[in-house]
Amino acid sequence: MTQTTHHAQSPADRLLDAAVSHVPFDGWSEATLRAAMADTGIEPGLAKALFPRGALDLALAYHKRGDAEMLRKLAETDLTALRFRDRIARAVRLRLEAVEDRELVRRGMTLFSLPQNAPEGARAIWGTTDAIWTALGDSSDDVNWYTKRATLSGVYGSVVLYWLGDDSPDHQATWAFLDRRIDDVMQIEKVKADVRGSKIASALLALPLAVAGQIKAPARKPGDMPGRMG
Template structure:
């Protein structure tokens, strides 16, 4: 089945710039690849949107493979993140395919799908880089990176600078902004007054756990009961 999905997706990429991620692109891809439309619809039940999701996940897989093959241990952690985001964007290659996807996922019926795959990309980057957080930081890291990634993609779509250098400069600025916030948060932790003021919210946040890995890994995290008071 994997081969059939790849064959159909490859055939669709020739039509998406003209037809978008649509049923028309799926039908044309089935015709080009000699596949009957019933089989094509079984592989992509929602037509164009499932094609777009498959294309995005292929880019994720290509990014993960490149990160696994590269030795980036010598880089600062913020540079590893920048490298991962750049690698993911460069995996897309054709901006028109991404532009068509952005237009599709901006539509209300498909916005949840778009948000889900961007979150998945951020999750994959953190997992590939060895993130081991299991508390609320699991969520904040991915939410922050999802924002950095999506804004950088939008910038890249309109970037006509040589080798997209303006995009990579934009990415560095976004990551610098995140790192500056983390430094401010770290300084606040060292301030006794602020630390005391944040004790209550932190106690609540400490109950939030990352989702379990496995068959239900796509479920949201859970709130664990507060520890029993000993007295």
């Protein structure tokens, strides 16, 4: 989730910009959407067309705006001197630093924790991690496409939870926690590489690896945004 922009060049942007001032009090709710309509003068019919599922679609639009802001900042950042694990950490940090009010994210997590909304919340996090991997040049087209995003989704989710409760100066405790989580993942990758290099393990894993080798990344259609599978 991200900071509010104020260009308001579309009705959807105007509603979203208006909504964020109400979210800390009313959450991502129908009350917030109604207040945003009142603030902007946008008719209910248009609001319904823009956000068919009401507050849920409004919250998802806010999350996607955050992904777009992260990608914009990432494109402006020189990553050439950074190790790959540090590039991932920088992307996650940029994603969180784009948030102007943690209460907006906290309220979003409350919404997405509801059983009927949990799949959308998981899909939103997957979209964020896919955007990160794609922006960093990931070219995998097999089972690794999925495992990379699944692993980073776990890291991202745990870091967000830590960040929401972090009161350290400039969130330094969060960035240290992020580094530790990524280090843990890198250790797992090293173990996996060592296992693959073992002759005994290679024999035992021959069939599972052959099956995994048949798994392909989803094809992207021209113009698809990161995180969208089709």
